[in-house]
Amino acid sequence: MLAAVLAAVTAAAAGCAGGSSASADPPALTKARAQQVLASFAAGANQAGPRLDRKKLPRIEANPQLKMDVASFKLRRAIGQRPDPVAFTRPAFYIPRLHGYPHWFAADAVTGTGDRAVRHALLFTQTKPGAPWLLAADPYPQDAALSRIALDSDGYATAVDPGAKGLAITPARLPAAHAALLTRGPGAPGASTLAEGPRTHRAYRALRQGESTLAKQGVTLSSRFSTTSYAIHALRTRGGGALVWYVLKQNEAYSASQRGRLAVSGDLVGLAPATAAKNRMDTIVLVQYLATVPPKGRATVTGMYRKAVVARGS
Template identity: 30%
Template sequence: MRVTGTVRRAWVLVAALAVVPVAASACGGSEPEVRPTTLVTTTKPEPVPLTLEVARREYRAFLANDDVARAAGDERLALTWVSDGESALTAAEYRRAAFDGDPVKRYDYGTPKLYVPKLEPDVYPQWFVASVPRQERGDSKSRRTVLMAFILRAPGERWTLSLRTVLTPKAKEPKVVVDAYGYAEPMNTADTSVLIRPREVPGIQATVASEGPDSVAARVMKSGPLTTGYYATARKERRRARAKGLTRTTVITATPYPIFQLRTENGGGLVLYSLFRNTVTGVEDEEDETAKPPIPPEAEHLLDGTVEGDEVHVFETLQFAAFDPARPKEGRGGGNGDRGRTPARPKAEVIAEAGGVHSADTPEEKKTPN
């Protein structure tokens, strides 16, 4: 092949350019600069099995950090250790203390009973329940049993307190079934061996609280301050409001928060859950533009003291525990001397309550278009 002068000069130029970096390096007396490629890798956290020791560690960690936050009045720190309904209630508690100029309440705890279900390590959320005597610091008369549900939603995240409720003074805490190794027996939310499927317990209580003792739901849940008592209280508040030229509407609904359920002795269940209660107080005479409903004392710390429109909306998160008895066997008669009689049907009972107002607003009146 005949090589022209032009082609020959191109080859020489390419060869010269290839030698330049080596020559420059030799003149400088140092190695050529190397820029390695940075590889960003992430490792997925491995699931940690929930054991009794893990539950004890996380329970103690919560108490220690919660007390540090309360001692310092540090709402931000407190909120990193709670979730679900406890988040809104914790924020409201700190704001109430700041509004009143009081320190946040601190507590002393006794020896806990930890109910740790045996769960698959790769199934989330993981959870456990603690039952513990608690009292306000310096007030021995305030000693009550508190039920606390802790949750872990994914590997590598922090355990948080999802729900906290207080056993009513006359209630007896049901005995949770624990195996030879100390683990509690969890229940499925759709378990049909109990009178009310656990996932339906919140709705049953909300129905009784809204409709009263004549409700069909009252056939499976006992009357009391936390069921038919809510209904009676709402009726009294409506009558009082009407006497003052006001309207008042209360609605109790389920929440999106988790439900925790544990097997108890004799086939029953202990169910922990939350409900929302929303109340609207308005002016009966809507034509009177100067009339304003009063701000409820329990919501003063959440509002600026003025009512923009003609309604005050108050939102509560309430947290409960209920005993759900075993479903009776159909067609079984009574014992000796009771032949032919149908034994009294058992009913679920709400045994613990806590919570309160977490937000409020006074929406502006909607203008009717001309």
């Protein structure tokens, strides 16, 4: 009798550990349904893309992806460039077992071939039963980061709570640490939890170099990164780490005492009239990140999708 009681207690504890288990929570959706969601998204993207029809995007996307792709369509319309048709190859699905809504899952897939091949770390969300599955994020990883996600015996993943302990940094604290590093440099609080890389320390140095270059041209640039209210999503990796999706906001302010020094160019095209910037221009940029957080050590930022979404000149 005692043995049976102890076994029941042990099983209950195992089910609570980590926030989900095969016996406690069902998967967010089946693998077959996830394949349908990806195919449906591709079809919707290929309907919206040729005409750069921004009104069709809310049918297949949610923020922040929606806000960023609307801005991308504005840029493409201004420069007369249509996107390539969307065709995903080699998809792999990482579906967590979840309790309650919203539901979500990730997909690793590739578009394009050869030198134009792009790897995606797509994140789809569903707000409530019967609601559409929408693409919420799609940072581009440098490598096959999603292949390190741990799967159970049925092939499903484990969601990691943003406040989960046992990691080099909790997913909830990661965005603030990253924003501090990009704004204030390696000496900022929390910056030491991030590994050196092109999207962390090198990005900070490149931004400072850009400010110096602009100053020689008579333009002052100030840049500040901050956290956002967009949800943080994380999946358990093999070895007890986590793969984390999160979003930062970058506020940029350009100013020049002489007219003609500023111009709406580059990623800002389509967001404001070409002559909008006279002596000042303020922009808002959204940046999606994908990071691998180990149990010990430093988090490595492995993916990114950046897009300016607002530009105001005066």
